[in-house]
Amino acid sequence: xxxxxxxxxxxxxxxxxxxxxxxxxxxxxxxxxxxxxxxxxxxxxxxxxxxxxxxxxxxxxxxxxxxxxxxxxxxxxxxxxxxxxxxxxxxxxxxxxxxxxxxxxxxxxxxxxxxxxxxxxxxxxxxxxxxxxxxxxxxxxxxxxxxxxxxxxxxxxxxxxxxxxxxxxxxxxxxxxxxxxxxxxxxxxxxxxxxxxxxxxxxxxxxxxxxxxxxxxxxxxxxxxxxxxxxxxxxxxxxxxxxxxxxxxxxxxxxxxxxxxxxxxxxxxxxxxxxxxxxxxxxxxxxxxxxxxxxxxxxxxxxxxxxxxxxxxxxxxxxxxxxxxxxxxxxxxxxxxxxxxxxxxxxxxxxxxxxxxxxxxxxxxxxxxxxxxxxxxxxxxxxxxxxxxxxxxxxxxxxxxxxxxxxxxxxxxxxxxxxxxxxxxxxxxxxxxxxxxxxxxxxxxxxxxxxxxxxxxxxxxxxxxxxxxxxxxxxxxxxxxxxxxxxxxxxxxxxxxxxxxxxxxxxxxxxxxxxxxxxxxxxxxxxxx
Amino acid sequence: xxxxxxxxxxxxxxxxxxxxxxxxxxxxxxxxxxxxxxxxxxxxxxxxxxxxxxxxxxxxxxxxxxxxxx
Numbered sequence: 001x002x003x004x005x006x007x008x009x010x011x012x013x014x015x016x017x018x019x020x021x022x023x024x025x026x027x028x029x030x031x032x033x034x035x036x037x038x039x040x041x042x043x044x045x046x047x048x049x050x051x052x053x054x055x056x057x058x059x060x061x062x063x064x065x066x067x068x069x070x071x072x073x074x075x076x077x078x079x080x081x082x083x084x085x086x087x088x089x090x091x092x093x094x095x096x097x098x099x100x101x102x103x104x105x106x107x108x109x110x111x112x113x114x115x116x117x118x119x120x121x122x123x124x125x126x127x128x129x130x131x132x133x134x135x136x137x138x139x140x141x142x143x144x145x146x147x148x149x150x151x152x153x154x155x156x157x158x159x160x161x162x163x164x165x166x167x168x169x170x171x172x173x174x175x176x177x178x179x180x181x182x183x184x185x186x187x188x189x190x191x192x193x194x195x196x197x198x199x200x201x202x203x204x205x206x207x208x209x210x211x212x213x214x215x216x217x218x219x220x221x222x223x224x225x226x227x228x229x230x231x232x233x234x235x236x237x238x239x240x241x242x243x244x245x246x247x248x249x250x251x252x253x254x255x256x257x258x259x260x261x262x263x264x265x266x267x268x269x270x271x272x273x274x275x276x277x278x279x280x281x282x283x284x285x286x287x288x289x290x291x292x293x294x295x296x297x298x299x300x301x302x303x304x305x306x307x308x309x310x311x312x313x314x315x316x317x318x319x320x321x322x323x324x325x326x327x328x329x330x331x332x333x334x335x336x337x338x339x340x341x342x343x344x345x346x347x348x349x350x351x352x353x354x355x356x357x358x359x360x361x362x363x364x365x366x367x368x369x370x371x372x373x374x375x376x377x378x379x380x381x382x383x384x385x386x387x388x389x390x391x392x393x394x395x396x397x398x399x400x401x402x403x404x405x406x407x408x409x410x411x412x413x414x415x416x417x418x419x420x421x422x423x424x425x426x427x428x429x430x431x432x433x434x435x436x437x438x439x440x441x442x443x444x445x446x447x448x449x450x451x452x453x454x455x456x457x458x459x460x461x462x463x464x465x466x467x468x469x470x471x472x473x474x475x476x477x478x479x480x481x482x483x484x485x486x487x488x489x490x491x492x493x494x495x496x497x498x499x500x501x502x503x504x505x506x507x508x509x510x511x512x513x514x515x516x517x518x519x520x521x522x523x524x525x526x527x528x529x
Numbered sequence: 530x531x532x533x534x535x536x537x538x539x540x541x542x543x544x545x546x547x548x549x550x551x552x553x554x555x556x557x558x559x560x561x562x563x564x565x566x567x568x569x570x571x572x573x574x575x576x577x578x579x580x581x582x583x584x585x586x587x588x589x590x591x592x593x594x595x596x597x598x599x
Contacts (some may be wrong), residue, residue, distance in 0.1 A: 001552035003546045005597055006566060034579060034582075038582075038583055039552075041583070042586075042587075042590070042599065045598075045599055046598045046599060048598070050580070064577065139569035141575070145572075156561075158562075158563055160562065160563045161563065169584065173581075177565060178563045178565055180568075181563070181565040181568030181569055181572070182565075183564055183568045183571055183597055184567070186568045186571035186572050187571055189571075189572070189575070190571060190578075193575065194578065197578075197582070212585075222595060223590070223595050223596065224593050226586075226589050226590055226593055227586050227589075227590070229589065230582070230585045230586040230588070230589035230590075231582045231583075231585070231586055233585070234581060234582045235578070235580070235582065238578055242574070246570075248560075249560065250557070252556065252557035252561075253553035253556055253557070253560055253561060254556075255554075256555075279549075309549070311549075314549050315549050317551065317555050321555070322530065322554075322555050327596045329549065329551050330550075330551050330552075330553065331551050331553060331555050332552075332554070336553075337553065337554060339579050374553075375552065375553050377550070377552070377558040379550075379558075379559075380558045380559055380561075381559055381562075381572060382558040382562050384552060384553060384554075389554070425545065429557055433596075435589065435593050436589065436592050436593050438593060438594065479554055479556075491544050
């Protein structure tokens with residue numbers, strides 16, 4: 001059945017809206033769960049009631065977000081079934097396994113220990129309660145691990161952990177260990193959780209600074225700020241370090257994403273990073289030099305080659321190379337990849353037709369052709385079969401510019417995220433130095449900076465998520481399953497109706513969340529319980 | 530410190546994987562191949578980050594004089 005592209009965009013918008021709303025709560029939960037565990041550990045070690053009060057205040061705020069994070073996450077699961085049923089059917093055997101583990105970890109481990117941690121203060125011993133708080137934090141973060149393993153598969157599907165089964169026409173798992181330990185997924189996990197730690201630390205620092213500015217709850221605020229500044233400083237530095245490794249993985253596994261994120265239309269040796277610039281959205285085939293692709297730009301020479309390939313003089317392919325091919329570097333033109341993909345689709349069709357009429361010889365011939373090795377690297381043993389390129393068949397008669405995401409969107413999302421990341425390191429560093437020197441309480445300017453910076457990590461994490469997901473387009477599973485072929489062929493009105501239904505629900509939930517949050521913050525530590 | 534240096538060396542060791550080598554679709558075959566050991570090492574950076582983060586919190590509280598009884 002043909003897909004209404006208008007409907008596809010609505011389905012994508014609905015999923016993006018749900019993901020972004022869900023992601024307002026997730027990083028906060030990831031970080032706050034550990035900050036609460038830190039506060040409680042200090043309480044248990046010192047035996048001082050003031051630390052218990054600090055723990056309970058931040059735990060209340062954590063609890064509000066925890067509940068909404070869980071609720072909005074469930075909507076995703078339904079959307080996979082309603083709007084993305086073709087995707088779910090094709091990749092369910094691979095994508096479903098980590099998702100199922102996440103469900104078990106999230107709902108069993110988190111629910112059990114959340115109950116003890118939130119409601120067990122007077123019901124269990126101090127040691128049991130502390131253990132529950134730590135296990136809740138570990139469980140929350142393990143949930144993220146499994147989700148990001150599933151997402152890692154979408155970003156970098158390797159035939160080392162799965163293959164396209166000609167009999168079932170589905171991707172099936174062959175190596176669970178390789179799936180869960182693939183560096184793309186692990187790096188994504190580390191980058192996401194450390195961004196969550198940064199976000200929640202900045203929230204605690206900002207609210208503590210607000211109390212100091214108002215002259216309220218001073219002891220509470222100073223101690224909370226010290227914990228947040230220390231954890232935030234370590235976390236924000238780690239985000240940058242692991243972000244570098246993340247960029248390396250992306251540069252080598254998703255060439256269209258890194259080229260779009262840097263506005264690299266024409267491949268270069270010693271490719272630069274554009275520190276600041278205004279990119280144009282151009283048809284890549286027509287671009288002759290990267291200078292014409294920007295209104296203006298300030299570059300850091302050779303940095304993209306260095307960060308992306310660990311060699312300042314390495315070649316980084318541009319979008320044009322990925323469409324027209326580059327013989328010197330062994331990159332094939334998109335048309336050739338699409339023709340092979342089309343052939344693979346025909347082999348699949350022939351195989352099933354032959355099976356239907358009982359012609360085993362024809363079926364075996366079609367199968368052999370489907371899994372034919374078309375490229376091999378002797379050094380690594382990595383092979384490419386026709387089956388691996390089946391997704392490219394979709395693009396045979398399409399506009400070649402569909403093969404990469406919109407450059408300005410990915411460029412801005414990526415650069416804003418990186419810029420804000422450096423601001424967080426600087427802010428935490430300044431705050432940490434002031435706290436250690438004992439001048440933070442008097443430094444109104446720094447306190448104001450901390451307060452106005454509170455929303456910024458949400459912007460950074462949302463843009464980071466956009467870089468990852470818009471940057472992966474036009475694929476749901478990179479290089480394997482096009483987004484246009486993943487969607488459920490629904491009537492446009494159905495998708496539009498549920499879009500506005502969810503939008504209404506999210507607006508109401510968002511307002512309720514903020515209202516409760518402001519009430520708790522306004523009441524302060526003594527009013528929290 | 531020894532653990533930190535060992536982790537740094539593993540991290541830098543990953544730099545050696547780089548090469549101007551491409552699959553027909555522009556992916557680097559050396560990175561396309563799943564390095565499970567590197568993936569496991571990356572995973573254990575998570576507990577390391579939490580432990581280092583907590584120790585740094587205690588250090589900050591003591592150094593600032595906000596909590597000496599740790």
